[in-house]
Amino acid sequence: MLVVSMVASCSFLPRSGPSKRQIYSGSVQRSGDAFVVSVNDRVTRATAVQPALGFTEAFKNAGLVGSDTIRPGDTLGLTIWENVDDGLLAGEGTNQTLLEEVQVDGAGFIFVPYAGRIRAAGNTPEAIRRIITSKLDEQTPDPQVEVRRLAGDGATVSLVGAVGGQGVYPIERPTRTLSTMLAAAGGVTIEPEIAQVTVIRGGMRSKVWFQDLFRHPEFDIALRGGDRVLVEEDTRAFTALGATGGQARVPFPSPTISAIEAIAQVGGLQANAADPTGVFVLRNEPAEIANQVLGRNDLVGAQRLVYVLDLTQPNGMFMARDFAIRDDDTLYVTEAPFTQWSKVIGALTGTLSAVGSISTAGDTLSGS
Helix, strand or coil: CHHHHHHHCHHHCCCCCCCHHHHHCCEHHHCCCEEEEECCHHHHHHHCCCCCCCCCHHHHCCCCCCCCCCCCCCEEEEEEECCCCCCCCCCCCCCEEEEEEEECCCCCEEEECCCEEEECCCCCHHHHHHHHHHHHHCCCCCCEEEEEEECCCCCEEEEEECECCCEEEECCHHHCEHHHHHHHCCCECCCHHHEEEEEEECCEEEEEECCHHHHCHHHCCECCCCCEEEEEECCCEEEEEECECCCEEEECCCCCCEHHHHHHHCCCECCCCEEEEEEEEEEEECHHHHHHHHCCCCCCCCEEEEEEECCCCCCHHHHHHHCECCCCCEEEEEECHHHHHHHHHHHHHHHHHHHHHHHHHHHHHHHC
């Protein structure tokens, strides 16, 4: 009677989660609300959907900024030589005038004495030199003008997030593309495999994997003044439960991860407890993918799907290697039936030991 009672109550024994039978009982075929699907090649192809990151055509088609083009906010250095001892600008005894810093105003102009207000934005230092020379040539003989572009805030990019040095950086000749600007900021400070780079330009926003900047040259886009660059870690993760080496929410270690890699991330299956025929992936699947997986066209809205992987099948390990895990998936491994029987036997022998101890104590008391 005791054995029967223990076996009958084995469903109340402690365990890591539901059994295979309990999961199957929640299927649509048994009046549940989840579709239970065995993974095969067709299912693997239909569910192999990963977020596509990449810059839009508007970003990729933007040409390189001219490194010599002057913009509002830039700072220029001017030196003017006059061919007379007592010139317009030079003091007595010298023929050189040095204007160390002249900032281009918000409208794009600079002011040069005796030359007046000159439009600098959109011009190169050489074009500005010619304009100033032409203006002064009417007032002083054969003026010589030098125009230098100094560091300024006319064309800058702000970099924040997981970079070596967050801050505002000018677009200069060596840093006109995204990869070179990141290098100037000290590079990324997180694992390159999970680093994502977002560029915000006005009302446009686009994101790319950091390593794709080097795999696909077209993603190494030209920067524009006012661009904002954010480097952050991939936030996707899956949850592992059941008879695995560890139960936790696990971040993605790379842009893509398979079911077999996800199992390895949590220490594999528990050798003394896991059921390799009961590896489940629980997911809310969009209607378009759910219809394709189930061979239907009438489903609307997200559907609850439970994908079943049987690692003991001839191709089971290959299926698990090819089946892609997605963000917010739940990976659950059931316990083997033997584990539950071991718990029953353990509970039974523990109960009998307790009964024996009580019986021995009673005999001792009656003998005394």
